[in-house]
Amino acid sequence: MSRRPLIREVPPTSWYFRQPRYLRYMSREITSIFIGAYCVLLVVGLQRLAAGPAAWEGFLAALKSPASIVFQFLCLVAAVYHAATWFNATQKAMPIQIGEDFVPGNLISGAHYAAWAVLSFGVLFLAGVF
Amino acid sequence: MTPLKERLVQLEVLRYNPDTDTEAHFQRYEVMCQEEWVVLDALNKIKADIDPTLNYRWSCHMAVCGSCGMMINGEPKLSCHAFLRSYEGVIRVEPLAHFPVERDLVTAPDDFMEKLKRVKPYVIPKEKKPISEGEYKQTPAQLMKFRQYSMCINCMLCYAACPQYGLTPHFIGPAALTLAHRYNLDSRDEGRKERQEVVATHEGVWECTFVGACSEVCPAHVDPASALQQMKITSSVDWIVEHLIPGGKS
Numbered sequence: 001m002s003r004r005p006l007i008r009e010v011p012p013t014s015w016y017f018r019q020p021r022y023l024r025y026m027s028r029e030i031t032s033i034f035i036g037a038y039c040v041l042l043v044v045g046l047q048r049l050a051a052g053p054a055a056w057e058g059f060l061a062a063l064k065s066p067a068s069i070v071f072q073f074l075c076l077v078a079a080v081y082h083a084a085t086w087f088n089a090t091q092k093a094m095p096i097q098i099g100e101d102f103v104p105g106n107l108i109s110g111a112h113y114a115a116w117a118v119l120s121f122g123v124l125f126l127a128g129v130f
Numbered sequence: 131m132t133p134l135k136e137r138l139v140q141l142e143v144l145r146y147n148p149d150t151d152t153e154a155h156f157q158r159y160e161v162m163c164q165e166e167w168v169v170l171d172a173l174n175k176i177k178a179d180i181d182p183t184l185n186y187r188w189s190c191h192m193a194v195c196g197s198c199g200m201m202i203n204g205e206p207k208l209s210c211h212a213f214l215r216s217y218e219g220v221i222r223v224e225p226l227a228h229f230p231v232e233r234d235l236v237t238a239p240d241d242f243m244e245k246l247k248r249v250k251p252y253v254i255p256k257e258k259k260p261i262s263e264g265e266y267k268q269t270p271a272q273l274m275k276f277r278q279y280s281m282c283i284n285c286m287l288c289y290a291a292c293p294q295y296g297l298t299p300h301f302i303g304p305a306a307l308t309l310a311h312r313y314n315l316d317s318r319d320e321g322r323k324e325r326q327e328v329v330a331t332h333e334g335v336w337e338c339t340f341v342g343a344c345s346e347v348c349p350a351h352v353d354p355a356s357a358l359q360q361m362k363i364t365s366s367v368d369w370i371v372e373h374l375i376p377g378g379k380s
């Protein structure tokens with residue numbers, strides 16, 4: 001009897017359609033594109049600010065255009081999704097053992113959500129929202 | 131006693147005979163099964179009553195030995211733990227993904243075995259003491275630190291679930307890396323540095339992109355994804371100590 005194993009190839013560009021969990025993973029990866037794009041927007045904003053008051057006003061006006069609002073909304077959704085999946089993962093990456101027991105994972109993730117809320121509040125406060 | 135309920139089950143099983151076939155093909159079977167049976171029972175009935183040429187592996191029939199892993203409707207499962215009542219319609223049974231198919235549902239685990247060896251999955255004590263000096267003691271808390279990671283039954287479902295392993299076969303992969311972590315966490319062990327040569331590389335944890343599929347399919351609740359993320363953190367700390375702290379040694 002010969003040994004002639006069969007290799008079943010993984011499709012290199014479409015493997016993520018094979019299981020819903022792969023699609024979930026890919027959607028998380030794709031959020032980073034929006035986050036990267038928003039970072040570019042911030043850099044452009046800085047550059048406009050450095051270019052003088054007129055340029056800055058123009059930039060602010062552009063931000064209020066419908067396309068820009070849609071873009072910012074998508075970035076917000078992507079950032080929240082990315083952050084939530086990240087915080088949910090912290091309990092796996094950073095378990096805390098006390099004696100023979102582990103601190104419940106929800107507490108670890110929960111602490112991250114709490115810190116997120118406090119920091120976001122701080123940023124909004126500094127930005128003069130309240 | 132009420133009679134056990136029976137049900138006609140259709141299975142579509144991947145067949146491959148290395149002696150005669152150049153490609154695999156699906157074969158359809160219809161078999162009368164009892165309602166509470168698992169997919170493995172259906173395969174056993176097929177082999178006994180319909181087609182003795184069908185090949186697959188199994189041993190314990192109780193989710194312990196780890197030998198009966200298959201893709202069932204595209205999902206890596208222990209076939210002795212996949213209840214027929216969870217499936218409707220034709221059940222598609224294929225060999226574990228990402229491994230070469232030896233024959234029908236039998237895959238070649240050689241690559242996994244090789245990788246297991248590379249992570250040195252055994253206690254490496256700092257100094258070996260003679261048996262006369264007695265055992266290496268451990269408290270329950272020290273045991274709990276790694277216990278979850280010692281529950282692996284080597285079923286390789288996590289490898290079949292991991293797209294990273296499928297795409298880049300040099301990846302050491304979930305179960306073997308998790309076993310490295312299990313020994314690294316063991317209070318009796320001093321072998322972490324030796325294992326890091328495999329773990330903290332681009333064949334090791336840095337090939338993992340945290341899809342998390344391994345943990346979702348693991349029948350023993352080992353949670354390999356958590357072990358790999360923890361090893362990424364400790365490997366990063368090593369790097370920082372070594373490169374950014376003057377006089378730091380990892």
Ligand code: SF4
Pocket residue numbers: 281282283284285286287288289304305308344347348349350351352353354
């Ligand atoms: S980690 Fe889980 S899925 Fe992977 S080989 Fe071990 S028991 Fe199987």
Ligand code: FES
Pocket residue numbers: 188189190191192193194195196197198199208209210211
């Ligand atoms: S037969 Fe042993 S795990 Fe399924």
